[in-house]
Amino acid sequence: MVRTPCFDQNGKKKGSWSEEEDNMLKAYIQKYGIWNWREIPKYAGLARCGKSCRLRWLNYLCPSVKRGNYTKQEEDIIIELHQKHGNKWSIIAKELPGRTDNEVKNYWHSHIKKKRLTKQNHVYKSRARTSRLKDVQHVKPSFGYENSFDHLPILDTSDQPTINEPTFSVISPSSSELIYPNPEICAFSETLFLDFSEESIWSELLNFDTLPVVACHNDYSKFSYSADDGIINGLWGF
DNA sequence: AAATCCTGCAACCGCCATCTT
DNA sequence: GAAGATGGCGGTTGCAGGATT
Structure with a gap:
């Protein structure tokens, strides 16, 4: 769970922290406080860069850092604030005394996100594998929420090479305002479709009048919805 | 028992905002 | 106002250890 210690080209140590290093940093900060992260390792006798010291301390x-399992209450707060703010981990962490942004982010990715996806998975997974859009297709949407999946582009990743996660944006059609900049709920295409249907987040958007323009940009795929003509344009190529 | 896969999380990286000179 | 320094943040990676085959 820790990185193997090594040294960069400047002779600065990287990787996991030893107990001795921890003690040196702790002792220095307790005695002199935090005044300049860049200088602190030098005076504390550490062969580390300032950023590394800052991160280790914080x-x-x-x-004030709280260790141990998250409570149900903390989890609820994270979910609520994530819906409100997206991946603004520092904002979320501020509402959780003793928790750091890094910790909250890790917790989200390893616990909450997984839990939420698992819940949705069984419903839509098979559908997501039923067809794929290789070229541009035009699909007339019908947005009664319960049957909308028949009309949205269905993407299949079964023979897709490993790719970076697509970048997603959700833009309000009325104001062009970015609603969900790069939401992680839109991860790989297989879960992309599932995530689209995550009611708690999307239900207010899956309404014919207010349906957002949805755009996915990466080297492999693009699709968008135009509120003007009610057409979904999908392009999926490898 | 050994090999492989999976998970959780500490730590790193790069970008951007703010501060200082 | 410009340039450099510093701090802060979010995304990503690496790897130990547990789970599974």
Whole structure:
């Protein structure tokens, strides 16, 4: 769970922190406080860069950091604030005394996100594999929520090479305002479709009048919905 | 028992905002 | 106002250890 210690070209140590290093940093900060992260390692006798010291202090050594399992209440707060703010981990962490942004982010990715996807998975997974759009297709949407999936582009990843996650944006058709900049709920295409249907987040958007323009940009895929003509344009190529 | 896969999380990286000179 | 320094943030990676085959 830790990185193997090594040294960069400047002779600065990288990787996991030893107990001795922890003690040195802790002792220095307790005695002199935090005044300049760049200089602190030098004076504390550490062969580390300032950023590394800062991170180690804030995420692990700082006495206010709370260790241990998350409570149900904390989890609920994270979910609620994530719906409100997206991946603004520092904002979310501010509402959770003792938790750091890094910790909250890790918790989201390893616990909450997975839990939520699992819940949806069984419903839509098979459908997501039934067909694929290789070229531009035009699909007339019908947005009664319960049957909308028959009309949205269905993407299949079964023989897709491993790719970076697509970048997603959701833009309000009326104001061009970015609603969900790059929401992680839109991950790989297989889960992309599932995530689209995640009611808690999308239900208000899956309404014919207010349906957002949805755009997916990466080297492999593009699709968008135009509120003007009610056409979904999908392009999926490898 | 050994090999392989999966998971959780500490730590790194790069970008951007703010501060200082 | 410009340039450099510093801090802060979010995305990503690496790997130990547990689970599964």
